[in-house]
Amino acid sequence: VGSEMCIRDRFYTREETARYTDLLADGKALQFNFVMEVKSVITRPSPGKGPRGPGFQEITGLAWSGRGRVTRVEVSVDNGATWRDAALQEPVLSKCLTRFRLPWNWDGRPMALQSRATDETGAVQPTRAALVAERGPNFIYHYNAITTWRLKNNAEVSIVV
Numbered sequence: 001v002g003s004e005m006c007i008r009d010r011f012y013t014r015e016e017t018a019r020y021t022d023l024l025a026d027g028k029a030l031q032f033n034f035v036m037e038v039k040s041v042i043t044r045p046s047p048g049k050g051p052r053g054p055g056f057q058e059i060t061g062l063a064w065s066g067r068g069r070v071t072r073v074e075v076s077v078d079n080g081a082t083w084r085d086a087a088l089q090e091p092v093l094s095k096c097l098t099r100f101r102l103p104w105n106w107d108g109r110p111m112a113l114q115s116r117a118t119d120e121t122g123a124v125q126p127t128r129a130a131l132v133a134e135r136g137p138n139f140i141y142h143y144n145a146i147t148t149w150r151l152k153n154n155a156e157v158s159i160v161v
Contacts, residue, residue, distance in 0.1 A: 025136025036066030038125050039144040040073050040100070040117035050155040054108035059086070063098045065119035072118040073100040079112035079148065080127070086115070094120075106151075112160060113149045 023029050040063035043049070051057050059077075063070045069092055074083035089099035100115070116125040126134070128145040148160035 023136065023138035025132075025134070025139075035142075036064065037142060037144040038065040038067065038070070038117050038119040038123045039063065040070075040115040040125055041147050042075070042113055042115050042149060045113065045151060045155075045157050046149055047157050047159060050151065050157045051106055053155060054106050057104050057106050059102045059104050059113065059115075061086075061100050061115050063088075063100055063115070063117035064096065065117065065121075065123070066095055067123060068120040069094045070098040070117050071120050073098075074116050074118075075100075075102045075104075076114045076116075077104065077111050080114055080146070083116070108153055110153050111151050113151055114146050116146050 040061055042059055042061040044060045045051050045057070059075055061073070061075075063073045070088065071092075073086045073088060075086050076083050084102060086100040086102040089101065092098050118124045126145055131139065131143070131145040150158050150160050152158075
């Protein structure tokens, strides 16, 4: 009886209401939101994993989408002014983590690194400003905006909020 009830009914427990409810900009709540939108993040360089110094490097990371396969990941080293396609590492499967990589020659100057993913539905990972404009500032649990890493000339990496 218990498992049948779980399938038919929603429970308004703390975990379900806190983790699967997103407060929208207009004050309404998107309840029982289980879909993970398209997202990517650079894992190297990243905080604690900065480059050893200037020279040839590889930017690597992970991308995913709860709506299907990741079809593209782009990387920017100039805070989103320009983008280059990263290579997706096989296998690229539906609703699974996908590794990406991009060769890069760091000249030692400070920069801002970003990645953005696109999935097979055509959804593109939004900027923070676009996500806040669409979903509001309290859309936290399913936050999928582009992450920016600030790379300093001393090879230290930190997040830009």
